Amino acid sequence: MEEGYIRFTPSASSVVCFPLQELFQKVRSILNKLTPQMFNQLMKQVMDLTIDTEERLKGVVDLVFEKAIDEPSFSMVYGNMCSCLAMLKVPMADKPTSTVGFQKLLLNRCQKEFEKDKVNDDVLEKLRHQLEAATSASERERLEEDLEEAKDKAHRRSIGNIKFIGELFKLHMLSEAIMHDCVVKLFMNHSEESLERLCHLLTAIGKDLDLEKARPKMDHYFKYIEKTVKKRRGSSRIRFLLQDVIDLRLNNWVSRRADHGPKTIEQIHKEAKLEEQEEQRKVHQQLLSKQNKRQSFSCAFGVALTSE
Known part of the structure; x- marks a missing residue:
């Protein structure tokens, strides 16, 4: 756990028992406010909640988990929250004499999401094949939008999960x-998506593994x-990411970018918004590029017909 954070243990007199959905709403509210500056105060509120059944703990x-992968800029804060809750255990629903813990449920969730990345890659590949086989312009346009939306969602979740795992x-x-x-x-998958996840993971934990x-x-x-990198496999963007990781290791895992310490909630939200806008811009450009190619093809085809 990061220095300065406290591992809380609730006192019997302070515990508050909410109905299930009210408990989840309370946790959502706390997560929405969680920052390094507010950490200890909000963790005290979490530890005062009654989380005493498997259903409550899983929820x-x-x-x-969903909040952590949706907001990777906050992954350090959510990680510290999980470290505080790691020892929390409750009776298993189907076997009350045994217990299940927060840490085990969380790690199972991370593993399930990590393994889902391969399934997502297969889904994207299936959509690409459907797009190649599309016979009408309207069908192609619909499939292109579906593909870009699926890619964007899968990309955000997988990168968020990798950063959280780190x-x-x-x-x-x-x-x-x-x-x-x-x-x-990640190496064995060979896809560009996996190589990008690899870069994020090694950037985050390479120093601790090396x-x-x-x-x-x-x-x-x-x-x-x-x-x-040398054989120029993959896109230039992926090769640049890989080269950045190579350079980072050569520099003894010291980033050349300045680290100005914990960020405020305003800074993090601003950076997250800029990242989201950049992703949307890329998707929009890709769609425009494909539409322009179709229009150019249609124009050229029309010219060819009129010249015959």
Whole structure:
């Protein structure tokens, strides 16, 4: 847990018991206000809530997880929140003599989302094939919009999950073995989406993985990364991201960008809004580019017909 944050334990006299949906609404309200500056005050409110059944605990885990991957700029704060709640355990619904904990439910949720990335890649590939096989302009336009929307949603969730996983590892809630397993799976997928996730993960945790005992593994990873860049595999954007990770390791994992410490909620919201606007701009440009290509083709086709 980050220095300055407190691991809270609720006192029996302070615990408040809300109905299920009211509990979830209270947690949502706390999550919407959570920042480094407000952390201890809001965590006190969380620890005063009654989370004593598996249904309540699962609901809270889902709310925290969804918020964390939806707002990756806050991943450090949500990670610290999870570290505070890590030891919270409740009786299992179908086996009251046993318990289930916040940490296990959270890690299962992260793993499920990580594995879903491969499913998302398959869904996107299926949409691409449908687009290639489309016979009418209206069908192509609909499928292009569906594809861009699906890509944007999958991209935001997968990057958010990767950044959150990185924070949980730095807080010792995930092991080095699990992280190496994630890295290998991202390499094996071979898609550009997976390579981008890999860059985000290594940027976040590379320094903590690149230890003497794991140096051979890290050297092996970077040989593959360097080969990918040299052979110009993938788009230029992905190659630039990979080169940034190579440069980061060469610089002993010290970023050349200045770190000005914890950001205020206004700064984080402003950066998140700018990132969202940039993503929307890219999607809009891609759609315009495809529409222009179709129009150019139609014009050329019309000219060819009139000249015959």
